Amino acid sequence: MKNKLNSILPPVVLVLIYFLIQLLLSKKILNPYHIQILMFACVNIMLTVSLNIVNGFTGQFCIGHAGFMSLGAYGSAIITTMLFGGMKMDPNLRIPVFLLSLLVGGILAAIVGFLIGLPTLKIKGDYLAIVTLAFGEIVRSTLRLIEPIGAARGMIGIPKITNLAWMFFFVMITLYITRNFVYSRYGRASIAIRDNEIAADAMGINTTRYKVIAFVFAAFIAGVAGGLYAHLMTFIQPDSFSFVKSNELLVYLYAGGSGSITGSVLGALVLTIIPEALRFLGNLTNWRIVIYAVILVLIMLYKPSGLFGGKEISFLRINRDSFRKPFNKFNDPKLADKQNS
Amino acid sequence: MTTFLQFLVYGVQLGSVYALLALGYSMVYGIVRMINMAHGDFLMIGALSAIFIAMGFSGFMVDGRYPFYIVLAIILSAMILTGLLGVLVEKIAYKPLRDRPRMSSLITAVGVSMFLQNFPRALPFIGPQPRPFPQLFPLIQFRLGGVVVTSTQIILIVVSIILMISLDAIVQKTKFGAQIRAVSFDKDASLLMGIDTNRVISYTFLIGAVLAAASGIFYASIYPQVDVYMGSWLGTKSFIAAVIGGIGSIRGAILGGFILGITEILATSINSNLGYGIGFVILIVILLIKPAGILGKTEIDKV
Amino acid sequence: MAILEVKNLSIEFGGLKAVEDFNLSLEKGELIAIIGPNGAGKTTIFNMLTGIYPPSNGTIHLDGENLLGRKPFQFAQAGIARTFQNIRLFSNASVIDNVKMANTADSNENFFESILRTPGMVEKERQLDEHALELLSLFGLEGQADTIAKNLPYGAQRRLEIVRALMLNPKVLLLDEPVAGMITTELDEMAQLVKELREKHGQTIILIEHHMNFVMPIVDRIIVLNFGKTISEGTPAEIQKDPRVIEAYLGGGFHGNA
Numbered sequence: 074m075k076n077k078l079n080s081i082l083p084p085v086v087l088v089l090i091y092f093l094i095q096l097l098l099s100k101k102i103l104n105p106y107h108i109q110i111l112m113f114a115c116v117n118i119m120l121t122v123s124l125n126i127v128n129g130f131t132g133q134f135c136i137g138h139a140g141f142m143s144l145g146a147y148g149s150a151i152i153t154t155m156l157f158g159g160m161k162m163d164p165n166l167r168i169p170v171f172l173l174s175l176l177v178g179g180i181l182a183a184i185v186g187f188l189i190g191l192p193t194l195k196i197k198g199d200y201l202a203i204v205t206l207a208f209g210e211i212v213r214s215t216l217r218l219i220e221p222i223g224a225a226r227g228m229i230g231i232p233k234i235t236n237l238a239w240m241f242f243f244v245m246i247t248l249y250i251t252r253n254f255v256y257s258r259y260g261r262a263s264i265a266i267r268d269n270e271i272a273a274d275a276m277g278i279n280t281t282r283y284k285v286i287a288f289v290f291a292a293f294i295a296g297v298a299g300g301l302y303a304h305l306m307t308f309i310q311p312d313s314f315s316f317v318k319s320n321e322l323l324v325y326l327y328a329g330g331s332g333s334i335t336g337s338v339l340g341a342l343v344l345t346i347i348p349e350a351l352r353f354l355g356n357l358t359n360w361r362i363v364i365y366a367v368i369l370v371l372i373m374l375y376k377p378s379g380l381f382g383g384k385e386i387s388f389l390r391i392n393r394d395s396f397r398k399p400f401n402k403f404n405d406p407k408l409a410d411k412q413n414s
Numbered sequence: 415m416t417t418f419l420q421f422l423v424y425g426v427q428l429g430s431v432y433a434l435l436a437l438g439y440s441m442v443y444g445i446v447r448m449i450n451m452a453h454g455d456f457l458m459i460g461a462l463s464a465i466f467i468a469m470g471f472s473g474f475m476v477d478g479r480y481p482f483y484i485v486l487a488i489i490l491s492a493m494i495l496t497g498l499l500g501v502l503v504e505k506i507a508y509k510p511l512r513d514r515p516r517m518s519s520l521i522t523a524v525g526v527s528m529f530l531q532n533f534p535r536a537l538p539f540i541g542p543q544p545r546p547f548p549q550l551f552p553l554i555q556f557r558l559g560g561v562v563v564t565s566t567q568i569i570l571i572v573v574s575i576i577l578m579i580s581l582d583a584i585v586q587k588t589k590f591g592a593q594i595r596a597v598s599f600d601k602d603a604s605l606l607m608g609i610d611t612n613r614v615i616s617y618t619f620l621i622g623a624v625l626a627a628a629s630g631i632f633y634a635s636i637y638p639q640v641d642v643y644m645g646s647w648l649g650t651k652s653f654i655a656a657v658i659g660g661i662g663s664i665r666g667a668i669l670g671g672f673i674l675g676i677t678e679i680l681a682t683s684i685n686s687n688l689g690y691g692i693g694f695v696i697l698i699v700i701l702l703i704k705p706a707g708i709l710g711k712t713e714i715d716k717v
Numbered sequence: 718m719a720i721l722e723v724k725n726l727s728i729e730f731g732g733l734k735a736v737e738d739f740n741l742s743l744e745k746g747e748l749i750a751i752i753g754p755n756g757a758g759k760t761t762i763f764n765m766l767t768g769i770y771p772p773s774n775g776t777i778h779l780d781g782e783n784l785l786g787r788k789p790f791q792f793a794q795a796g797i798a799r800t801f802q803n804i805r806l807f808s809n810a811s812v813i814d815n816v817k818m819a820n821t822a823d824s825n826e827n828f829f830e831s832i833l834r835t836p837g838m839v840e841k842e843r844q845l846d847e848h849a850l851e852l853l854s855l856f857g858l859e860g861q862a863d864t865i866a867k868n869l870p871y872g873a874q875r876r877l878e879i880v881r882a883l884m885l886n887p888k889v890l891l892l893d894e895p896v897a898g899m900i901t902t903e904l905d906e907m908a909q910l911v912k913e914l915r916e917k918h919g920q921t922i923i924l925i926e927h928h929m930n931f932v933m934p935i936v937d938r939i940i941v942l943n944f945g946k947t948i949s950e951g952t953p954a955e956i957q958k959d960p961r962v963i964e965a966y967l968g969g970g971f972h973g974n975a
């Protein structure tokens with residue numbers, strides 16, 4: 074009963090928050106600018122959670138995550154602008170085409186993730202860091218050269234379809250599938266690799282395979298998040314996806330606590346909103362990244378589990394009781410005996 | 415053939431910049447098994463501090479040029495300043511994490527890199543705009559056959575090679591070099607042998623940052639523009655050079671630097687957009703064929 | 718036919734012969750020990766038998782199947798499981814997850830079933846849990862199933878490593894110093910457990926151990942190594958009388974508790 078409640082509660086809470094926000098919006102306590110910030114925070118949540126799969130749960134180190142985001146953003150934006158721009162489109166098809174474009178963007182990011190992950194993850198060591206850093210910059214400099222998609226100026230006129238409801242929906246899905254991933258053999262293999270790669274190998278885990286799976290899965294989510302971002306901003310340019318963006322995601326991740334989904338959510342949410350909330354102090358844009366850099370170093374030095382301590386809220390945890398048959402223990406005479414002794 | 419030789423000159427010149435920077439990555443990796451993601455930024459700090467030091471010395475200019483001994487003073491003080499910064503960064507940010515999982519120091523290095531780039535960027539008197547680099551070296555053109563070589567290029571290549579040879583000699587021949595090799599082989603055993611490992615590590619960072627500053631000044635002398643992000647992509651490429659040559663190996667870093675510099679220039683001569691990608695392609699190929707790099711040794715996991 | 722057939726296994730590190738011409742023919746259900754002074758090459762043999770070090774010479778056949786050239790995870794999947802001299806648990810995962818992690822290769826639910834948590838996947842997880850708990854209970858660890866592995870007491874960590882290896886359902890189990898650092902009562906307990914594994918479950922086991930009073934009463938055969946070479950082989954009684962062994966013990970500064 075408690076488990077049933079546990080699985081229904083989070084969507085219900087999210088829907089309630091959604092209506093609360095709508096109410097505050099109608100009462101003019103919140104304005105559309107606030108909503109915009111909240112949606113950015115949601116995009117960052119998706120990106121940080123996906124980065125956590127690679128860096129936090131699998132113990133690899135990707136620092137070019139914005140590259141996957143840009144592939145998804147461009148991939149999906151090309152599809153929707155092409156289909157919506159040229160011909161008159163049945164309005165009923167808008168949403169299906171949008172969703173399809175997000176899927177394509179995600180798959181594009183996943184394929185590229187596979188192509189760079191396979192050769193790199195085969196090798197022990199920290200090479201993934203430098204390969205992903207170079208990859209992110211190569212994607213960016215390539216995008217800057219392609220004239221049909223606006224080169225360095227970027228793409229404009231992307232239909233604005235992403236709204237708060239879609240954002241909430243996708244954050245929910247991301248959290249759900251990421252949690253399920255972590256509590257499956259795929260997640261267990263990832264954690265085994267992170268905790269002790271030699272032992273994982275000795276326990277029959279094909280370490281390369283599971284590293285690549287985690288990496289591709291993360292790239293896919295980042296791609297979808299990029300698509301949502303494109304249809305929220307309505308314009309995108311290659312330089313928004315540079316290593317500066319990737320580094321920001323690292324700060325969200327480690328501030329929240331790597332290896333904790335809750336931490337990623339809080340890290341991305343809080344650190345996206347705070348700089349905006351402090352705008353009244355004047356223009357902080359230049360100092361924001363300096364402060365982030367200091368936060369990152371201080372956290373690694375003094376609180377490696379992150380500001381929020383690496384805890385996981387119950388929705389993002391799966392207890393073994395939730396799928397153990399209720400009185401299984403007592404039905405099994407052998408175990409029951411042990412209990413009594 | 416002449417064009418090829420001309421490109422070769424450019425390639426060697428870029429290669430020596432990469433090689434000087436790659437040395438720092440390789441030495442630090444060899445000794446503490448850590449990718450110092452902030453190493454490229456020492457290049458930028460070196461170039462940037464040279465600009466400001468040169469400004470301070472502008473009173474010594476004769477006919478709009480710096481005399482030789484002032485140039486030497488500018489370069490040396492920029493190198494020393496950057497070197498001390500390297501030691502400081504190691505003491506504050508990396509040393510406390512030495513016994514933690516390797517991931518921690520990698521992340522911290524990214525944080526340090528972000529700081530080194532964005533702190534000057536946020537300072538009003540530096541800011542994000544690229545700034546011109548003063549002409550420190552004389553610019554006389556020589557013609558050898560059809561190939562044009564400038565005095566700047568000659569100075570740069572010769573000085574780089576002298577620096578590399580002396581570093582190699584220090585590491586191979588001196589007592590201090592033996593200590594470096596011992597620490598990179600086994601830190602705990604070296605400690606038991608009475609080697610002050612902290613001192614050795616500090617000196618390694620010092621040497622790495624000094625060479626990075628030199629490469630920054632040389633790079634800015636050929637492409638006279640300095641901005642706060644320049645260290646990031648030059649650093650990435652030099653790291654790739656270090657991996658190609660075999661990370662942890664000094665000669666490997668030099669070899670990798672020249673290979674990357676020359677292929678990059680040749681690729682750019684075919685199509686200007688191929689430059690950035692070529693290093694990446696070589697890296698992937700090397701990782702597939704010989705993950706330890708050309709001169710690197712495969713390490714055996716102690717189980 | 719022997720379940721594990723090893724012939725002329727040799728390995729060099731930088732010109733130094735760490736193990737030379739090691740031969741072994743292990744029958745199903747046998748329990749043997751490899752002993753020898755420190756640095757004799759015992760763990761190196763385990764590393765070759767699990768694919769971590771590729772031997773420079775020799776062959777390894779498991780159940781008639783040639784394993785040479787395979788990767789470590791394939792050795793494990795083929796049926797050679799091991800524990801480590803210096804414990805290598807997945808220290809931030811729970812005890813039961815440590816055990817379940819060893820089952821990764823046998824789980825067959827696909828990626829999409831997993832991220833959607835289909836009823837079929839949940840059922841498989843439940844069965845896996847039951848199986849893991851069953852194995853844990855053999856070693857008295859079922860009560861700590863949800864403890865984080867690094868918080869377990871030392872002795873329990875050693876036992877957990879064995880349970881984890883058993884999860885692979887191995888044809889041959891390699892135990893690398895299972896009682897290192899244990900106190901006498903724990904030692905007797907472990908001897909009992911290893912004996913039980915062999916007697917009740919027919920598990921084939923190779924042990925590396927220093928503690929002679931742990932090894933002698935439970936094993937069928939002992940192989941003695943010194944400087945990478947097999948210097949003696951036989952029943953515990955034969956070994957105890959072998960002058961070459963005594964020489965290796967006394968002359969080689971053997972620090973075992975014989």
